[in-house]
Amino acid sequence: MTVLDLALVALGLAFALGIVRVVLGPTVADRAVATDLCLFTVIGAVALMAPRTGAEQFEDVVLIAVLLGFVATIALAALIGKERE
Amino acid sequence: MSGLIANALILFGVLLVVLGGVALLRLPDVLARANAATKAAGLGLASILAGAAVAIGTRDAYVKLGLAIVVQFITAPVAGHVLGRTAYRTDPAAATSFLVIDDLRPDPRADIDVAEASEGGPGPEGAPDTR
Numbered sequence: 001m002t003v004l005d006l007a008l009v010a011l012g013l014a015f016a017l018g019i020v021r022v023v024l025g026p027t028v029a030d031r032a033v034a035t036d037l038c039l040f041t042v043i044g045a046v047a048l049m050a051p052r053t054g055a056e057q058f059e060d061v062v063l064i065a066v067l068l069g070f071v072a073t074i075a076l077a078a079l080i081g082k083e084r085e
Numbered sequence: 086m087s088g089l090i091a092n093a094l095i096l097f098g099v100l101l102v103v104l105g106g107v108a109l110l111r112l113p114d115v116l117a118r119a120n121a122a123t124k125a126a127g128l129g130l131a132s133i134l135a136g137a138a139v140a141i142g143t144r145d146a147y148v149k150l151g152l153a154i155v156v157q158f159i160t161a162p163v164a165g166h167v168l169g170r171t172a173y174r175t176d177p178a179a180a181t182s183f184l185v186i187d188d189l190r191p192d193p194r195a196d197i198d199v200a201e202a203s204e205g206g207p208g209p210e211g212a213p214d215t216r
Contacts, residue, residue, distance in 0.1 A: 003095060013106065017103075017109055021118070027115055030118060033115070034118075034122070037122040040125070044098065056146070059141075062149070063153045066156050070163070
């Protein structure tokens with residue numbers, strides 16, 4: 001199971017890179033894109049926790065998180081767009 | 086054998102997601118970053134989910150994670166497009182500095198009255214040059 005651990009560490013690295021872009025990002029849209037990728041790294045980590053721990057509940061969490069992530073992204077885009085007017 | 090496939094899928098997906106994170110830092114433009122992040126979120130996360138489903142191996146895992154993959158393939162391009170359009174509308178100067186073709190710019194022909202231009206007009210060759 002060392003591959004799963006390595007993958008989790010790499011996903012943590014990608015999350016950290018996204019957080020750096022959230023802190024640096026010159027525009028609000030940069031931060032929105034970066035938080036989107038951060039969410040997907042978290043979803044990937046949750047998906048990898050299912051075979052690592054053997055708990056099947058993580059599968060439901062992944063499915064719901066993917067659906068909610070799309071809604072959250074659309075809502076964030078609408079919020080940013082309205083903020084300017 | 087299935088463990089090998091699962092590991093390959095997981096490592097491929099994680100590689101794409103990490104490359105998406107690196108691209109977020111290194112690319113010069115909002116639209117370029119959104120493009121790279123969307124690729125990572127679409128194919129990368131789908132590959133991770135497929136690898137996790139193969140690694141678990143139960144029917145529940147295949148159904149749930151397969152549905153998640155389908156949803157991700159449908160929603161990731163839409164979300165990336167919406168984010169890119171929002172970036173353009175909130176800060177066009179920051180978004181267009183590296184663009185070659187800008188399909189979202191205000192149409193220069195929008196000033197022409199459509200009804201007037203279409204009623205027996207002289208055709209495209211005789212149309213007034215609005216550039």
